[in-house]
Amino acid sequence: MKRHGLRPYGWMLTSCVWFSAMGLLAHGLQAEVDWQAVAFARSALATLFAFTLAMATGTRLVFLRPRVLWIRSLAGSASMIGTFYALTHLPVSDVLTLTNTFPIWVAILSWPLAGERPTLPVWGAVACAVVGVAVTQNADFSRLEPAHFAALFASFFTAIAMLGLNRLQGIASLAVVVHFSAVSCCFCLAAYVAFETPVGTSHQMESAVLLQLLAVGATATVGQLFLTKAFRSGSATRVSVVGLSQVVMVMLYEAMVEGRQFEPRQMLGTALVLGPTAYLMARERRRAAEPIQPA
Numbered sequence: 001m002k003r004h005g006l007r008p009y010g011w012m013l014t015s016c017v018w019f020s021a022m023g024l025l026a027h028g029l030q031a032e033v034d035w036q037a038v039a040f041a042r043s044a045l046a047t048l049f050a051f052t053l054a055m056a057t058g059t060r061l062v063f064l065r066p067r068v069l070w071i072r073s074l075a076g077s078a079s080m081i082g083t084f085y086a087l088t089h090l091p092v093s094d095v096l097t098l099t100n101t102f103p104i105w106v107a108i109l110s111w112p113l114a115g116e117r118p119t120l121p122v123w124g125a126v127a128c129a130v131v132g133v134a135v136t137q138n139a140d141f142s143r144l145e146p147a148h149f150a151a152l153f154a155s156f157f158t159a160i161a162m163l164g165l166n167r168l169q170g171i172a173s174l175a176v177v178v179h180f181s182a183v184s185c186c187f188c189l190a191a192y193v194a195f196e197t198p199v200g201t202s203h204q205m206e207s208a209v210l211l212q213l214l215a216v217g218a219t220a221t222v223g224q225l226f227l228t229k230a231f232r233s234g235s236a237t238r239v240s241v242v243g244l245s246q247v248v249m250v251m252l253y254e255a256m257v258e259g260r261q262f263e264p265r266q267m268l269g270t271a272l273v274l275g276p277t278a279y280l281m282a283r284e285r286r287r288a289a290e291p292i293q294p295a
Contacts, residue, residue, distance in 0.1 A: 009239065011229045012231075014226045015223045015224075016249060017249065018226065019220070019227075020092075020096075022216055022220045022223060024250065025212055025216045026088065027088065029088070029209065030088035032206075035089075040185065040188035041213035042080070042220045044181075045213075045214060046217055047181035047182050047185060048217075051178050054174045054178055059175055061175045062175050071161075072161050072164035072176070073182075074183060075157045075164065076157070076158070077184040077187040078187065080154070080184050080187070081188070082150040082157070083154040085146075085195075086098070089150075090148070092250045093254055097247050097274065098148065098151035098154075099158065101273060103159075105160075108126070109160065132269045133148075135269035136266050180224070181221075181224075247274060
């Protein structure tokens with residue numbers, strides 16, 4: 001298959017399945033351990049798994065260079081902190097709806113970072129997404145909790161990380177995952193100092209909790225590997241739209257397994273947030289496929 005064929009989209013879809021499982025596992029731990037512990041387990045275990053796999057396959061690891069690798073790891077770590085805080089305070093589908101607005105941020109940030117000026121549909125997508133958030137909250141922004149802002153914070157830094165990831169060439173995917181996971185471990189340790197830990201450590205050594213933390217790290221590692229391969233082999237804006245399927249996956253799980261009932265207002269708001277993003281990404285794909293006319 002060609003580099004820009006269907007393979008990146010398949011990798012991204014697979015990544016969504018694994019990250020959906022990770023999000024549900026993390027949400028299930030909210031009453032057992034503090035969110036910092038869940039985030040640290042995700043980072044530490046991902047570092048261990050990825051490093052072991054890199055050693056077994058002879059993958060060359062990198063540390064200081066290139067600079068864009070640090071941009072990707074630092075931005076990704078900031079995004080992870082916001083995501084795990086939100087996952088343990090809000091329903092998973094609500095978190096994913098907000099964090100998956102990162103393709104819009106990718107399009108906007110491409111202006112200062114890549115010189116691609118946002119078009120009118122981009123600004124329209126941003127406005128529609130804001131309306132969508134307002135609809136889901138019944139037009140009452142006072143109902144927004146810190147976790148909502150944490151999810152939006154995460155989406156912004158995810159966009160920076162994805163733009164950096166798309167510029168990483170010549171470095172093995174495993175090396176990128178090892179670097180990011182190791183840096184995110186430091187962010188998680190810092191989060192213990194910067195934020196409260198109301199749950200404490202009383203349940204952390206229970207076997208069921210340890211197994212669930214292990215599963216968080218394992219699913220995150222697999223998802224991260226597929227996400228890295230997807231963004232390194234395809235266009236960041238075009239691959240991003242496949243990530244929206246993660247929201248649908250989790251909403252179906254919450255409705256069918258957990259019995260959550262979604263109000264029409266919530267469904268409409270979700271559509272207003274994700275719809276313009278999907279349209280924008282599909283539009284970019286069509287533009288890329290159009291033949292260049294001779295001057």
